[in-house]
Amino acid sequence: MNDKPVAEMSFEEAIRELENVVGRLEGGDVPLEDSIALYQRGSELRTRCDTLLKQAEEKVAKITTDGEGTPTGTQQLDVD
Amino acid sequence: MDLIDDPTPGGNAPEFTVSELSGAVKRVVEGEFGYVRVKGEVGRVVRARSGHLYFDLKDDRSVLACTTWKGQVAGLSVIPEEGMEVVAYGKLTTFASQSKYQMNATEVAVAGVGALMAMLEKRRTALAAEGLFAPERKRALPFLPEIIGVVTSPQGAVIRDILHRLRDRFPRKVLVWPVAVQGKACAPDVARAIAGFNAMTPGGALPRPDLIIVARGGGSIEDLWGFNEEEVVRAAAASEIPLISAVGHETDTTLIDHAADRRAPTPTAAAEMAVPVRLELMAAVDGLGGRLRRAVSESVRGRRQRLTDLGRALPRPEVVLGGAQQRLDQWAERLPAALRTAVLKKRGALGEASAGLRPGAVRAGIAQRRERAERLGARLGPELARGAARARERLAARAERLRPALVTERTARAGERVASLAARLEAAQSGQGEARARKLESLSRLLGSLGYEETLKRGFAVVREGDEVVTSAARAKAAVGPLEIQFADGRMVPGGGAVKKKASPKAPPPEQGDLF
Numbered sequence: 087m088n089d090k091p092v093a094e095m096s097f098e099e100a101i102r103e104l105e106n107v108v109g110r111l112e113g114g115d116v117p118l119e120d121s122i123a124l125y126q127r128g129s130e131l132r133t134r135c136d137t138l139l140k141q142a143e144e145k146v147a148k149i150t151t152d153g154e155g156t157p158t159g160t161q162q163l164d165v166d
Numbered sequence: 167m168d169l170i171d172d173p174t175p176g177g178n179a180p181e182f183t184v185s186e187l188s189g190a191v192k193r194v195v196e197g198e199f200g201y202v203r204v205k206g207e208v209g210r211v212v213r214a215r216s217g218h219l220y221f222d223l224k225d226d227r228s229v230l231a232c233t234t235w236k237g238q239v240a241g242l243s244v245i246p247e248e249g250m251e252v253v254a255y256g257k258l259t260t261f262a263s264q265s266k267y268q269m270n271a272t273e274v275a276v277a278g279v280g281a282l283m284a285m286l287e288k289r290r291t292a293l294a295a296e297g298l299f300a301p302e303r304k305r306a307l308p309f310l311p312e313i314i315g316v317v318t319s320p321q322g323a324v325i326r327d328i329l330h331r332l333r334d335r336f337p338r339k340v341l342v343w344p345v346a347v348q349g350k351a352c353a354p355d356v357a358r359a360i361a362g363f364n365a366m367t368p369g370g371a372l373p374r375p376d377l378i379i380v381a382r383g384g385g386s387i388e389d390l391w392g393f394n395e396e397e398v399v400r401a402a403a404a405s406e407i408p409l410i411s412a413v414g415h416e417t418d419t420t421l422i423d424h425a426a427d428r429r430a431p432t433p434t435a436a437a438e439m440a441v442p443v444r445l446e447l448m449a450a451v452d453g454l455g456g457r458l459r460r461a462v463s464e465s466v467r468g469r470r471q472r473l474t475d476l477g478r479a480l481p482r483p484e485v486v487l488g489g490a491q492q493r494l495d496q497w498a499e500r501l502p503a504a505l506r507t508a509v510l511k512k513r514g515a516l517g518e519a520s521a522g523l524r525p526g527a528v529r530a531g532i533a534q535r536r537e538r539a540e541r542l543g544a545r546l547g548p549e550l551a552r553g554a555a556r557a558r559e560r561l562a563a564r565a566e567r568l569r570p571a572l573v574t575e576r577t578a579r580a581g582e583r584v585a586s587l588a589a590r591l592e593a594a595q596s597g598q599g600e601a602r603a604r605k606l607e608s609l610s611r612l613l614g615s616l617g618y619e620e621t622l623k624r625g626f627a628v629v630r631e632g633d634e635v636v637t638s639a640a641r642a643k644a645a646v647g648p649l650e651i652q653f654a655d656g657r658m659v660p661g662g663g664a665v666k667k668k669a670s671p672k673a674p675p676p677e678q679g680d681l682f
Contacts, residue, residue, distance in 0.1 A: 124462075155355065
């Protein structure tokens, strides 16, 4: 089991852990108390995955550089 | 001057100083040729400490000296290397101080695709030998990058294709680092961009991307040449951030493709590699959520079913408790009667026991015992005094018999005895001594009378030969040595022999020895 707090997991870690949790629950040999805890963990993981998937914001910026090519900042880049 | 004189050969030619002539030649050369393109093989190459570059261009018969001044070197498409087939462009001029003509080359390009490919292959081999393309250097791409850094031109189809495909799949934050994608600025721009993305700190003012895409559309090998440059390859290999290269079309391979962690055939394909499809992921997460709920409710349902089954098999409480209840009832009924009987019995026993128990009886017993105690108490004092008096009398009687005279008398008696024994010891000692002296004297007298020497005083003599005593005439006649005669006052040898005085005989004659 991954010990990392769910809120700090990357999407990939969270979905992998969720798959693991679902697999164990479906296996059916988890004690009742543990299966409740597992379900709670699974719900958290699912929420984490949903949150990360909802953060699908598109933001495109262009690096601005000074005369020597050192980055100085960003500016909006509109392409279309 | 005589105009009819034979002219000296060349006498009418103008006269130059060396410098004037050099200057004239320079003007002619520069005026006649100006800027030229020369194709040839690069010969000796010298990069002077001053920064100027000197090299030769040659073919099978001739050599052309070329120079590129320090400030012009950066403008060359390729730094000439010995053996390279190039086309140089520049201005033909002279070097007056060595009577040389030369070209100031401001551009050098590899001549022909074949030569370019040969150079590319050579460079690829060299970089591969350094391990820059090793498979173990490749990093895995992040599954879902937060920020994608794109190194490309901010205009044109490439960035548009990438952004469109990203939006379709999974909109992300994109940082575009604008670079020249062809020409001389391309390689340094791209190398700086890759290094620049790596230099950003995660979560800083400029957020560091977790994936880099280096992209360029298709073009000729010369157009793509910047992505073959060593500095670009090294920057890509050194990148800590996973890097996808998408340069040119699928058939174009540049050296950055070897150094990149993944190679995408097109910019669109790079965007597909970069992010997963959001809707698919959402479906997958939903699917997992459904399975999660089903799994847990299934597990609860299964347990409830099992509980019901087991509950059915459980016997009814009346059956379990019935027998015990009955026994309890039975005994409970008998309990009050039993208690009553027991109380009656005990009360009877108490009556019997208490009948003999009266205060008068106890008091009589006490009085009797007190009386006895008093009697005994009265006898106690006189008895003690009597005992003490008796003991004192006995002590006095004994004390009387204890006198010092008894002791001194005994001591005196013992002293006398010691003195008498000492006297007897003395007497015994001296008496024995006298008796022994007397006995010794008589024995010595006896010894004198018995010894032969006393006999000598009475007129006898002893005859010897040597040490042997001669006792017969026959033996004397047979004697060999002189005979010696001992008298009472000494010894002599008859016939004038010297008298040999002996203090005492060494051994007494054996016959006389026997006498003892």
